[in-house]
Amino acid sequence: MASVELRGLTKRFGELAVVDDVSLRIDHGQLVCLLGPSGCGKTTTLRLIAGFLEPTEGEIRVGDRLVSSKARTLPPEQRNMSMIFQSYALWPHMTVAENIIYGLKLRKMARDAIARKLNEILTTTKLEPLAQRYPGELSGGQQQRVALARALIVEPETLLLDEPLSNLDANLREEMRFEIRRLHDEYRYTTVYVTHDQSEAMTTADLIAVMNAGVIDQLGTPEDIYDRPQSEFVARFIGASNVIKGSALDGNHVSFAGATLQVTGATLNTGQGAAVAIRQHDIQLSTMAPQLAQNVVKATVTRQVFLGANRDYMVEAADGTTLRIVTKTDDPVPRGSEVWLTLPPARCRALAR
Ligand code: ADP
Ligand code: MG
Numbered sequence: 001m002a003s004v005e006l007r008g009l010t011k012r013f014g015e016l017a018v019v020d021d022v023s024l025r026i027d028h029g030q031l032v033c034l035l036g037p038s039g040c041g042k043t044t045t046l047r048l049i050a051g052f053l054e055p056t057e058g059e060i061r062v063g064d065r066l067v068s069s070k071a072r073t074l075p076p077e078q079r080n081m082s083m084i085f086q087s088y089a090l091w092p093h094m095t096v097a098e099n100i101i102y103g104l105k106l107r108k109m110a111r112d113a114i115a116r117k118l119n120e121i122l123t124t125t126k127l128e129p130l131a132q133r134y135p136g137e138l139s140g141g142q143q144q145r146v147a148l149a150r151a152l153i154v155e156p157e158t159l160l161l162d163e164p165l166s167n168l169d170a171n172l173r174e175e176m177r178f179e180i181r182r183l184h185d186e187y188r189y190t191t192v193y194v195t196h197d198q199s200e201a202m203t204t205a206d207l208i209a210v211m212n213a214g215v216i217d218q219l220g221t222p223e224d225i226y227d228r229p230q231s232e233f234v235a236r237f238i239g240a241s242n243v244i245k246g247s248a249l250d251g252n253h254v255s256f257a258g259a260t261l262q263v264t265g266a267t268l269n270t271g272q273g274a275a276v277a278i279r280q281h282d283i284q285l286s287t288m289a290p291q292l293a294q295n296v297v298k299a300t301v302t303r304q305v306f307l308g309a310n311r312d313y314m315v316e317a318a319d320g321t322t323l324r325i326v327t328k329t330d331d332p333v334p335r336g337s338e339v340w341l342t343l344p345p346a347r348c349r350a351l352a353r
Pocket of ligand 2: 042043044
């Protein structure tokens with residue numbers, strides 16, 4: 001096992017840089033998620049790491065080995081990596097057991113060693129009862145587990161997963177997230193996990209690299225990314241934040257829609273534009289003016305939806321900004337009502353970018 005390091009990695013198709021000067025270090029045994037919307041360059045990055053693509057610029061190192069550069073790219077089979085694709089790509093004419101040991105047979109491993117490893121992996125992936133079935137006789141989740149077992153049994157230095165759960169239905173997807181993390185804790189292969197689903201990234205990752213248009217917008221632990229977004233893109237993409245635009249009165253005060261907001265996060269430049277993120281459930285909505293007028297914005301309700309445990313409001317501030325607010329279910333505040341919004345200073349995060 002070893003670390004994986006991307007240095008200034010760039011892939012252009014024609015004029016377009018699909019992966020644009022990406023640098024990222026994944027420590028030995030770590031699971032890093034590349035998280036971003038469709039088309040942001042996740043799969044291309046993974047294919048570069050696997051060796052299916054050659055970089056236009058930059059390099060990839062595994063441990064102290066240079067595996068990709070402009071000058072020389074090691075073919076996939078010499079990288080000691082296992083990749084799991086969106087489609088599981090199991091052999092339909094082989095049983096579960098035969099599918100799993102296929103890679104070991106290719107490597108001409110001794111029979112008794114293969115049998116021992118197979119038993120071990122069947123146990124950890126809970127596939128023992130299914131070992132003699134064919135892929136066509138399995139559910140989607142079971143097939144996914146076979147694909148995982150097949151990737152793990154060869155003891156790769158690096159495990160690459162490209163949206164491995166996207167073909168499963170919602171319940172199973174949730175269960176398999178925990179399963180993948182459990183297997184990772186057991187085997188500790190250095191892992192790059194690609195997904196567009198933020199809950200999937202939050203559940204599985206040690207570190208999340210949020211990608212946008214070919215670049216890593218922010219790298220951090222799930223807590224960092226969620227609690228301390230640095231850009232508007234991350235604030236909106238992760239965990240449903242409103243982003244309001246005002247102007248900085250000083251390092252931590254923003255003028256917005258006729259109100260003054262004290263904020264936390266990045267230090268602002270006086271007189272310049274400021275973007276502030278605040279989550280939908282962190283805003284308090286009231287039909288009466290609060291006693292304490294600090295961080296209070298006046299607004300009008302434009303929509304109200306009952307969601308069972310919560311109510312989902314859309315409101316408009318004096319400057320035309322729309323904010324979404326999720327509150328506990330109380331008496332509904334009808335459309336057209338004038339309301340006062342309290343935005344707690346500790347929840348207003350000024351964005352660095
Ligand atoms: P993601 O996996 O994040 O959805 P991809 O890495 O698959 O994104 O693709 C990123 C962008 O690169 C997309 O706009 C896609 O159309 C483009 N792209 C991917 N492969 C090629 C290719 N072989 N030739 C030209 N454009 C490509
Ligand atoms: Mg993709």
